[in-house]
Amino acid sequence: MVSNDDVVRTLERVADLLEIKGENVYNVRAYRSAASQVENIGEPLADIAAREGGLLDLPGFGPAIAEKVGDLLQSGRMGFLEQLETDIPPTLLELREIPGVGPRTAAVLWHEAGITTVDELEAAIRGGRLGGLPRLGAKTLERIAASLDERHTHGVKQRRPRADVEPIATALVDALRVMPEACAVEPAGSFRRGRADLGDLDIVVATGEPRQVLVAFGALPQVERVLLRGDTKCSVHVAFRFQVDCRAVAPHEFGAAMQYFTGSQAHNVQLRGRALRMGLTLNEYGVFRVDGGERIAGDTEESVYAALGLSWIPPEQRDDRAAVTR
DNA sequence: TTAGTATT
DNA sequence: CATAATACTAAA
Numbered sequence: 001m002v003s004n005d006d007v008v009r010t011l012e013r014v015a016d017l018l019e020i021k022g023e024n025v026y027n028v029r030a031y032r033s034a035a036s037q038v039e040n041i042g043e044p045l046a047d048i049a050a051r052e053g054g055l056l057d058l059p060g061f062g063p064a065i066a067e068k069v070g071d072l073l074q075s076g077r078m079g080f081l082e083q084l085e086t087d088i089p090p091t092l093l094e095l096r097e098i099p100g101v102g103p104r105t106a107a108v109l110w111h112e113a114g115i116t117t118v119d120e121l122e123a124a125i126r127g128g129r130l131g132g133l134p135r136l137g138a139k140t141l142e143r144i145a146a147s148l149d150e151r152h153t154h155g156v157k158q159r160r161p162r163a164d165v166e167p168i169a170t171a172l173v174d175a176l177r178v179m180p181e182a183c184a185v186e187p188a189g190s191f192r193r194g195r196a197d198l199g200d201l202d203i204v205v206a207t208g209e210p211r212q213v214l215v216a217f218g219a220l221p222q223v224e225r226v227l228l229r230g231d232t233k234c235s236v237h238v239a240f241r242f243q244v245d246c247r248a249v250a251p252h253e254f255g256a257a258m259q260y261f262t263g264s265q266a267h268n269v270q271l272r273g274r275a276l277r278m279g280l281t282l283n284e285y286g287v288f289r290v291d292g293g294e295r296i297a298g299d300t301e302e303s304v305y306a307a308l309g310l311s312w313i314p315p316e317q318r319d320d321r322a323a324v325t326r
Numbered sequence: 327t328t329a330g331t332a333t334t
Numbered sequence: 335c336a337t338a339a340t341a342c343t344a345a346a
Contacts, residue, residue: 026336033337102331135329137345189334202334232341245333260339263334272338283339284334 002073004038004045010078011035011069013093017084019103020092020110033060034069036266040321046073089116097156100143108133122148159197160242168222168238169201175220176246181209183251188261194316200243202261210248217246253285256298259305260284266320267313274308274324282308 015031037060038045049055055066072078088110095106095118109115112133115124124130125145169187176185182205186192189202207213214234218226227235227243234246249257260268260283275282279290286298287307297307305312313322 029337100331104330135345139344140330143343230342260334265334266337268334268339269337276338281339285340 002076007045007069007072008035008038010072010081014081016093017088020107021088022107034065036320049073091117094118095121098144099147154241159199160240162196162198165198165201171222173203176205179213179216181207181213183207184254186258188258192262192315193318203246204257204261205246205248206251206254207248213248214246252299255300255304256286257284259301262315264319267318267322270324
């Protein structure tokens with residue numbers, strides 16, 4: 001019995017391999033989009049496939065993907081994926097998990113250096129035989145080496161249960177709120193959306209003195225290490241080497257910044273697509289008219305949604321099912 | 327100036 | 335024909 005989750009994982013694997021293969025972005029996107037549709041369906045795909053219209057009724061499913069998923073549901077296998085896996089070593093997918101190595105770099109390592117596994121990459125870097133590859137300069141190799149070291153000492157970066165993050169989030173937010181320069185402080189990201197597992201924590205601070213606030217943030221007692229600090233953002237590690245990003249924004253941009261940093265990514269893409277269809281553009285600084293560039297919203301989250309003709313959507317519902325299209 | 331990666 | 339926008343770094 002092939003579950004919907006199995007289908008999602010298979011489609012995503014196909015997309016990842018196609019991406020390394022260098023397939024055109026729309027083709028890759030089609031598989032990702034089909035996967036995300038399946039994620040949001042409560043009903044077993046096998047039932048949908050069995051009735052009239054079948055899988056073609058699903059948004060994001062055309063004849064090509066419907067046929068391949070049909071194979072998978074019937075036989076538990078997808079010939080197309082198996083063929084891809086013979087063309088492209090699937091171990092390349094593990095390379096992509098190294099920070100700084102994306103699909104293009106994985107492809108270069110494979111084609112130009114015959115590297116298909118993390119171990120081979122490590123050996124090649126230590127042996128200094130990765131010089132002169134296209135787009136792989138000294139700095140980039142250094143960064144990859146550092147990522148590999150981090151992987152050895154601390155393992156692969158893992159998500160934390162919400163209960164682990166909650167106390168530290170509260171402490172950091174409270175500490176920021178005490179600062180006189182901070183006009184408003186709110187956690188954003190997946191934390192604000194109420195997710196159970198968190199990859200990192202985003203905190204947005206409205207302030208007229210970003211530098212002061214970010215320096216003070218980096219000096220808080222909960223902070224174990226400052227990863228980077230600029231004029232708009234300070235990234236740190238707290239306990240468990242959990243990453244927290246503090247973002248300083250101008251007070252009148254707080255609403256747009258909260259909207260952007262709360263996400264989800266899929267939700268932001270939908271909102272921005274809707275904005276374009278209305279002759280508007282949305283970014284983390286506000287809502288603007290495409291022609292003229294006049295700013296029409298962004299002080300508050302409500303104003304952002306209102307400018308797009310929507311009522312405010314609770315963060316918990318900001319996924320790709322939120323009704324923002326049309 | 328362009329490419330690639332990362333971020334929501 | 336086809337889902338957004340921005341920031342940053344390194345390479346060329």
